Amino acid sequence: MAETAEPVTEYVLDDQVGYVLRLASQRHAILFQKHVIGNLTPAQFSTLLRISQHGAVSQNHLGRLAATDVATIKGVVDRLKAKKLIETSADKTDKRRTLISLTAQGRELIEKLKENGRDITEATLAPLSPDERSTLLRLLKKIS
Amino acid sequence: MAETAEPVTEYVLDDQVGYVLRLASQRHAILFQKHVIGNLTPAQFSTLLRISQHGAVSQNHLGRLAATDVATIKGVVDRLKAKKLIETSADKTDKRRTLISLTAQGRELIEKLKENGRDITEATLAPLSPDERSTLLRLLKKIS
DNA sequence: GCTGTTTTGTTTGCATACAAATGATATGAA
DNA sequence: TTCATATCATTTGTATGCAAACAAAACAGC
Numbered sequence: 001m002a003e004t005a006e007p008v009t010e011y012v013l014d015d016q017v018g019y020v021l022r023l024a025s026q027r028h029a030i031l032f033q034k035h036v037i038g039n040l041t042p043a044q045f046s047t048l049l050r051i052s053q054h055g056a057v058s059q060n061h062l063g064r065l066a067a068t069d070v071a072t073i074k075g076v077v078d079r080l081k082a083k084k085l086i087e088t089s090a091d092k093t094d095k096r097r098t099l100i101s102l103t104a105q106g107r108e109l110i111e112k113l114k115e116n117g118r119d120i121t122e123a124t125l126a127p128l129s130p131d132e133r134s135t136l137l138r139l140l141k142k143i144s
Numbered sequence: 145m146a147e148t149a150e151p152v153t154e155y156v157l158d159d160q161v162g163y164v165l166r167l168a169s170q171r172h173a174i175l176f177q178k179h180v181i182g183n184l185t186p187a188q189f190s191t192l193l194r195i196s197q198h199g200a201v202s203q204n205h206l207g208r209l210a211a212t213d214v215a216t217i218k219g220v221v222d223r224l225k226a227k228k229l230i231e232t233s234a235d236k237t238d239k240r241r242t243l244i245s246l247t248a249q250g251r252e253l254i255e256k257l258k259e260n261g262r263d264i265t266e267a268t269l270a271p272l273s274p275d276e277r278s279t280l281l282r283l284l285k286k287i288s
Numbered sequence: 289g290c291t292g293t294t295t296t297g298t299t300t301g302c303a304t305a306c307a308a309a310t311g312a313t314a315t316g317a318a
Numbered sequence: 319t320t321c322a323t324a325t326c327a328t329t330t331g332t333a334t335g336c337a338a339a340c341a342a343a344a345c346a347g348c
Contacts, residue, residue: 013193013197015281017268017269018176018264018268020281020284020285020288024284024287026211028161028162028287041304042166043303043305049155058327060327070306071328072306074328075304076303079303095314097313117157120160124161125161125287127287136280136287139272139283140165140168140280141164141167143171143172143268143271143280177306188333202297212335213335213337214296214336215335215336215338218299223333238295238296241343242297
């Protein structure tokens, strides 16, 4: 009953949380792209919603709100600006800052985006029961 | 009791599965980078393990095994080759194919990587009980 | 054998994502 | 006030990740 070195348990890549997180994210990305309006990316979508929630924000602050790196948020902001969904203005009290806010067009889009986001979440969670959905959310938040 | 349009439920970005998947992936990526040996990325790590499991494979097949796009797997293979962990040879029966296999150095690394991978998974899942861990894995696979 | 279709590998373009470094500006403490 | 420190925005470099298009080779059906 002793003797042999117990093989801890075989290492199965498909059972590692990082790998499965990647697979789930991949499927969600496909569904997102399929359903999203305006050719927005997930990063652009989240960023728009954060501005809508928070009002005018600096770029760095916006990055923190949307869990996006400073180097990455710049590109996102540039592209949203090119799409005329956001606009920038100088912060009078702090010359380092650029205030970012929604354009009229951006504000108009927000409600549609929320509806859109619900559809995307629904499609992603379709294989799960209501209980499983809340459990998944709870556990994902716990490891975040 | 009727009259007003029921607000479906407010749209809370932090409760959308896509956003939370991204947050969980971010934390995992940080832990991965902190613990991994040889400066491997998650993609490089998975790819090495797949070659180890499967033996010599073509590049496209390897991409499918590791859930990595053909355009992406090329870069991963290039970098693993530059690190001298894998090597390529011509497929005699199919001139289109390049067979990819581990080098001696790559084979040597595999067992350490499995140990390493267990540590990374453990760190990522640390906030969860054993039951919660298997539930999370099960639900993630279900939406993949 | 021919031919239409697939598969394989490559390249380009776009969009995250993060580390690290830099310059400009703010701010707090000496 | 001045100086060390912190914050803001930007830039560079590296690595995924996917769409689209391409040439070469293989294959399936006739």
